[in-house]
Each structure stands twice: as structure tokens, then as C-alpha cells.
Amino acid sequence: MTSHVLSIETRALAVGQWANLVMAVAGVSAAMLSRSDALLVDGLYSGVNFVSALIAARVARAVRRPADSRYPFGYDAYESLYVSFRALVLIGILVFALFASGEKILTYLSGGVVPALILGPILLYTVAMVVICGGLAWQFDRAWRRSGRCSDLLRTESRAAVVDGVLSAGAGAALLLTPLLIGTPAEGLVPIADALIVLVLQSVMLPQPLAMLRAALREVTGGAAEPESVTIARGHADEALRGRPFTLLDVAVIKSGRTHFVVLYVKPLSPVVGETLDQLREALTVAYASRGAAVRCEVVATASVPFWSAQPPAVAESMSG
Known part of the structure; x- marks a missing residue:
């Protein structure tokens, strides 16, 4: 700000x-x-x-x-x-x-x-x-x-x-x-x-x-942000990943006060070094900042989807209850 x-x-x-x-x-x-x-x-x-x-x-x-x-x-x-x-x-x-x-x-x-x-x-x-x-x-x-x-x-x-x-x-x-x-x-x-x-x-x-x-x-309590915010975050993620050696697995977005926290889960298509992940995070930060909102980004390289995406709806619902 x-x-x-x-x-x-x-x-x-x-x-x-x-x-x-x-x-x-x-x-x-x-x-x-x-x-x-x-x-x-x-x-x-x-x-x-x-x-x-x-x-x-x-x-x-x-x-x-x-x-x-x-x-x-x-x-x-x-x-x-x-x-x-x-x-x-x-x-x-x-x-x-x-x-x-x-x-x-x-x-x-x-x-x-x-x-x-x-x-x-x-x-x-x-x-x-x-x-x-x-x-x-x-x-x-x-x-x-x-x-x-x-x-x-x-x-x-x-x-x-x-x-x-x-x-x-x-x-x-x-x-x-x-x-x-x-x-x-x-x-x-x-x-x-x-x-x-x-x-x-x-x-x-x-x-x-x-x-x-x-x-x-x-x-x-860390609940997911509004669907509109998640959609915007996913759109910027797709844009930032274009031409990069990653597959987008999921995007997690939470809102805390005026700041959105965005975590990008990606699967590397080939071995990557830390600098490559840093460059991706910087590209995401610049893209979100262009909208004028306060955003913090993180990139997680993983071979599997996040646990909440992998769970059947019934299991996820029972855990949240």
C-alpha cells in the first residue's frame, strides 16, 4: 500500500x-x-x-x-x-x-x-x-x-x-x-x-x-476467498505460466483484511532450480499488483494436487464439520 x-x-x-x-x-x-x-x-x-x-x-x-x-x-x-x-x-x-x-x-x-x-x-x-x-x-x-x-x-x-x-x-x-x-x-x-x-x-x-x-x-479462520477472487487469481496464474515448464494443479486464495494470499500449486515438467520458481512468483506478484489490490504470492512445486482437491466431496465435508 x-x-x-x-x-x-x-x-x-x-x-x-x-x-x-x-x-x-x-x-x-x-x-x-x-x-x-x-x-x-x-x-x-x-x-x-x-x-x-x-x-x-x-x-x-x-x-x-x-x-x-x-x-x-x-x-x-x-x-x-x-x-x-x-x-x-x-x-x-x-x-x-x-x-x-x-x-x-x-x-x-x-x-x-x-x-x-x-x-x-x-x-x-x-x-x-x-x-x-x-x-x-x-x-x-x-x-x-x-x-x-x-x-x-x-x-x-x-x-x-x-x-x-x-x-x-x-x-x-x-x-x-x-x-x-x-x-x-x-x-x-x-x-x-x-x-x-x-x-x-x-x-x-x-x-x-x-x-x-x-x-x-x-x-x-482461513476460509477460502470469494469465488470471484479465486477466478481472477486462476486467470493470472494461467497467464504467468504460459511458456514456462509447469502444469497448474490448483490455486488457493484466502483474504485477510485488505490483503489476498495466493498460493500456486504447480507440477514441474522438467527439473527446475529455485530461481525459476522465484521468477514465477515475481511474475504473479506483478500481475496481481496491476489490479491495485494488496496481494502476497507463493509458489509450491509438487507432484500431486493439494489434499483438498484430492478428497471426495463427502470426505472434505466431514472433515470441515
């Missing part, structure tokens, strides 16, 4: 970090003034974004380090661990909100008193947060594109800003519209409208951190 790309990433993360601190303080303050659990969830979500931005800045510095004796395959997995951590915290906040909303609904159904909402702070907060989140999402997405679309940190931050903006807009609009229910058959829902809105937002927002967690855990 070039210094230009790193500077783009660093600047974008710094802006997002302090913007999320402002939103977290505003969210918690607005929740206290308006008595809204939905705004409290929104503020806590922004608080997680702030803390995550602090961690993301450290992760961005860590993944720049070259491989060494402590981490012979580099520090790229830190990025996947960061995404996993962030997803788990977001899931935790949403689960907390679920229980808080359920408690408010049970209190109301059992005849307890639920404090009425104060709408003034909700309106001001909603407008401000939508503007800030929209600006952050645009900034992170722009930085991600300028960086060659290779930074999982920027992509994660962009998605989080979109989620935060949608959460703010949905919660605020729904809360502001609840007075319209007065005088209608749904008037009985007004005292718990805040809790019901939180439950609706839960069902909409929870799949996003779950998907983030699933993808990050797949990277951390």
Missing part, C-alpha cells in the same frame, strides 16, 4: 473519529432530555463508532508493518479481528436495546407508568445526525474509492455511517409522528411507541453486523 493511500485512510478515519464523539454525546444528551430509549441506542451506537475509530487508527498503522519473525505472514489479520470486534459490540448494543424495550413494554402492559416523550430535542437531534452521518458516509466512500477500494477499514466505516444515519432518521421520524396516533384506534400504542420503534429498528439493523461478523470470522 502506497503512502498516498495510507494518508487518505488516516485522514478519513480521523474525521470520522471526532464526528462520532460529537454524535455520541449529542445522542445521550438528547435521550436524557427527550426520555427516548431509541435516541439512547443511537447515541451508544455512535459511541461504539468513536471507540472503534480509535482502534481502527491503530489497526491501520499495524497492518502497514512488514512481515517479521513474530508474524511471518504479516499483520493483515488485525483488520479482520477489528471488524469482528466491532460487529460483536454492535450486536451487544442492539441486544441491550431489545431488553430495554421489552422491559418498557412489560411495564406498560402491567399497568405501570411510562414517561411521555418530549419531542423538541428529538427534532433537533434527528436533523443534525442525518446531516453528519450523510457527510461521513460520503467521505468514507470517497476515500475508499480513492484508495483503490482495498481498505476494509474505510468500507466498514462507510457502512457504519450509513447504518447510523438510517437509524437516526428512522427513529426520529417515527417518534415525531407518534402524536398523529392520538384520536385513532392506535392511540393506545403512543406510550410505548418509543419501545416499538426500537424493536423495528432492531429487526432492520441487526443483519448488518451479523453479516460483518460472519465475513470477518471466515477471514480469521
